[in-house]
Amino acid sequence: MKLFRRRTEKRADAYDRYWDKVAAVQDVAGVNVTPSSAEGISAVYAAVAAISESVASLPLDIYRRTEDGREKARSHPLYKVLHTEPNSKQTALEFREMMQRHVLLRGNAYAEIQWSRTGRIEALLPLHPDRVSVLLTDDDSLVYEVSDRRGNIRRLLAEEVLHLRYHTDDGIMGRSPIQVARDTVGLALAERTHGERMFAQGTKLSGVIQTQAGTTKQQAGDIRESWAAGYGGVGSHGKTAVLPAGAEFKTVSMTLEDAEWIEARRMSVEEVARLFRVPPVLIGDLREANYSNAVELGRYFVTHTLRRHLVMWEQAAGRSLINDPGTFYAEHNVEGLLRGDSLKRAQFYQRSIEDGWMMRSEVRRLENLPTVEGIDDAPRQEAAPRTAE
Incomplete structure (x- = not known):
């Protein structure tokens, strides 16, 4: 561990308390956008859950570089911390899922070493x-x-903190998709609030009651209160309205169909998926999903969504947690997410064995099957000639 001597410190104006302490008082599309309010959008919650749960559930192992390749360093002290139990209160999955959620919702995640x-x-x-x-x-x-x-308040040196950053703009503090695209998230919150209010007020029964000339303010107030009490709320939807003699109801607000509210809600799901770079099918939008592209969507998720976060963890561990990065390094095992279905795995293993770059014992190990003595000594079958496609 490097030694570090404390020096006179100065606060950097750009690195003050977390951004939403100030942003929470500023309205976007009429609503406050914070990590907590953004999670209230089901698409945001689903996107964050899909990424954080996947990252946390993948095995994160410590490897030792050897002359002929590498081997798992199970005796390394960091192996237990990252793979099994980082502290006395959390499992490795709980810790890494929490840290990943902090990265996605707040742009930064910190852990004291x-x-x-x-x-x-x-x-x-x-x-x-x-x-x-x-x-x-x-x-x-x-x-x-x-x-x-x-x-x-206490202070920790850089060597005492594991700091994960997301989409940093200055190399020091990360930025979350919610912070960068607050207007987009605010619009989704406003659409949800609009729907809640429309249904709470009886959906379509919203407009103006036109009374006869000479109606006093007191009489108008009584008519309004009577209308709200009798026909307001979802439970009153569909009731037959009865107006005072000479009164007429005129609709002045847009209905849900006129505003294309449902289509706007669907667009919000696509916008959130775009912000977090998650395939829409993984957050509940099944319009473009089918059995033929399910495997490819999974591969896309690993390659274009998870890869950045996995490398972030691996490089942060090498920088802050491993004393000898030339000998040891951290790496996730994503094989389980990329294996595909049984038929494709069988075809892949068959060609690997026939081409001679993979052993039968390695295949059994990848499939979590018990070791069979002498299985690699059995003669290989001659590969059938492959025809050009």
Whole structure:
């Protein structure tokens, strides 16, 4: 572990408390956009869940480089921390899922690194981004200021923090899709609020009651209250309205069909999927899904969505957690997500064995089957000649 001497610190104006402490008071499309309110949109919640759950559930192993390749370093102290138990309160899946959600919703994720006296990592303790501020020292090093629920503040050196960033604009602080595209998320929230209010007010029964000349304010108020009490709300939808003598009801607001509200809601799902780079089918939009493209959509998700986040974890571990990155490194095992169906796996394994770059024992290991002694000594079958397609 590197030694670091504390220096006189200065706060960087661009790295103040988390952005939504200020942005929460600013309206976008008439609603407040924060990570909490954005999660209330089912598409946002589904996109964040799809990415964070997938990243957290993939095995994250520590490997040792060898002369003939590599091997799992199960005896490395970091292996247990990343693969099994990062701290006494969380499993590895719970910890990594929480950190990944912080990255997606807030742009940054922090974990305190607990080092032993011998320079070994003992635990990783997650820190909520809302309670972390980043400071710059005179020599441009980073210091993390952490506050607890009681208001106590302590400072951690860069060597004591695992910092994950998403789409950083300055190399120090990350930015979430919600932060960058607040207008898009705000529009989705406004559409949801519009639907809630329309249904709460009786859906289509919204307009003006025109009364006869000479109606007093008191009489008009009584008519309005009587109308609201008798016909307002979803439970009153479909009732036959009775108006006072001479009164006439005129609709002045757009109906749900006129505003194409349902189509707008569908467009919001596509917008959210675009922000998080998630195939719409994974967040419940099944219009473009079918049995023929299900496997390819899964591959697309791994290649174009998960890959960036997986590499972020691997490189952050190499930078902050591994003392000897020339010998050890972290890597996810994504084979389970890319294997496809049984027939395609069988064809892939068959050609791999026939071409001689894969052993039968390796195939059984990938399929989690028990070892069979001497299976690699059995003669290979001659590959059938392949015809040009």
